[in-house]
Amino acid sequence: MLTALIMAGGSGERFWPLSTPTKPKQLLSLFSEKSMIRETVDRILPIIDVDRIFIATNILQAREIKKELPDIPKENIIIEPLFKDTAAAIGYTSLIIEERFKNLGEKIEVIVLASDHLIKEDKKFRDIILKGAKEAHENSTIVTLGIKPDKPETGYGYIEVGASENLVLDEIYKVRRFREKPNKETAEQYVASGKYLWNSGMFLFTTETIFKNFEVLMPEHTEVFNEIRKEISKGLIGQELNDSIKIMFEKFEKISIDFGIMEYSKNIKVIPVSIGWNDIGSFTALSEVFQSDETGNIIRDTKVIVHEASNNIVIAKDYIISLLGVKNLIVVKNGDNILISHKDSAQDIKKIVTKYNEIKK
Incomplete structure (x- = not known):
């Protein structure tokens, strides 16, 4: 069985x-x-x-x-x-x-x-x-x-x-x-x-x-x-x-x-x-799942204004995000919290969470 x-x-x-x-x-x-x-x-x-x-x-x-x-x-x-x-x-x-x-x-x-x-x-x-x-x-x-x-x-x-x-x-x-x-x-x-x-x-x-x-x-x-x-x-x-x-x-x-x-x-x-x-271990895994736009940006649940910006991941429901002259970033907004990280640091986001939890205590 x-x-x-x-x-x-x-x-x-x-x-x-x-x-x-x-x-x-x-x-x-x-x-x-x-x-x-x-x-x-x-x-x-x-x-x-x-x-x-x-x-x-x-x-x-x-x-x-x-x-x-x-x-x-x-x-x-x-x-x-x-x-x-x-x-x-x-x-x-x-x-x-x-x-x-x-x-x-x-x-x-x-x-x-x-x-x-x-x-x-x-x-x-x-x-x-x-x-x-x-x-x-x-x-x-x-x-x-x-x-x-x-x-x-x-x-x-x-x-x-x-x-x-x-x-x-x-x-x-x-x-x-x-x-x-x-x-x-x-x-x-x-x-x-x-x-x-x-x-x-x-x-x-x-x-x-x-x-x-x-x-x-x-x-x-x-x-x-x-x-x-x-x-x-x-x-x-x-x-x-x-x-x-x-x-x-x-x-x-x-x-x-x-x-x-x-x-x-x-x-x-x-x-x-x-x-x-x-296994979707971090935000960068989204690049393997979703199709990017012509400049390599992956945009989810939001509208983005882009000028000379490429290979970014943006998730910010109901918000307009503007990207100017940046690349290889992760930008995520949820409620009152905003994360801005380089893709190379995606595995270390938990370190930010630890500091965040200390501040919230």
Whole structure:
């Protein structure tokens, strides 16, 4: 039985001032009239019913997510008591999923998805999910989706594939190892070899398989899961469950599922895919999605007066922005906040957010 876990606890600080703690990137409508999390849910609805879709989030975002996704059962919106990174979040939600469906007597497959990624080829994506779920079910493997790189990107981690022949899209391969974000020279070598894929952060596994991996690779997490399992088995949900397990959550080491399990597990497979994927990690990613004007400017939700200005990104709903003699800037207005940044500094916008929060205290 296939279920979905959508990770929606991120703050999206690189999209400030559009993104805020209560309305982060996944709740923004960047590419259509729908929010990114709504797009994510709609993408999988043809193969996964709403009662088998779970959202992992935090208390700050839970209310807006419930409003945005009224069709998702309230008990499927899982609020983490504390932020302890993705190993704790995925394990905790997998416990809840397992408890919910254990009496059906079936293996439970879970697809872990980000709530704020762009995927243009929805049908192909769903076909790959079903193929990966079959592999995870039949062979007790963890399956990840690896994106075929089209450039030497330094902002992504890479997956090295253990194959002697050239990689074929949509086939299943054994993962040799995960690689951290490389420098430019190393990224160029990865792409040239044809044996490396971008790590999309999407995973498929059965609940049985993931907890066996936790037992071997993260025994301290397993001890906490066993304590939490007892509370879940009492039928506690929502805030009542949160209150009862908060002290247990404090015991978790703050570590990602990538570092805790994926980099060390001995039975991980990867499916190379080309599905129009983009993790939309910062404003500069919009240049890869939207068509620019004749001077390279990308204009969203506003009117712009341009004179000798090029390669800028401007988002300012209901305002007229004038650009004179500037290039390679990001200009974003939301409410009373205005961001003006060079494109080269897009990854550092979170530093501005930190200072902004200090001023607002």
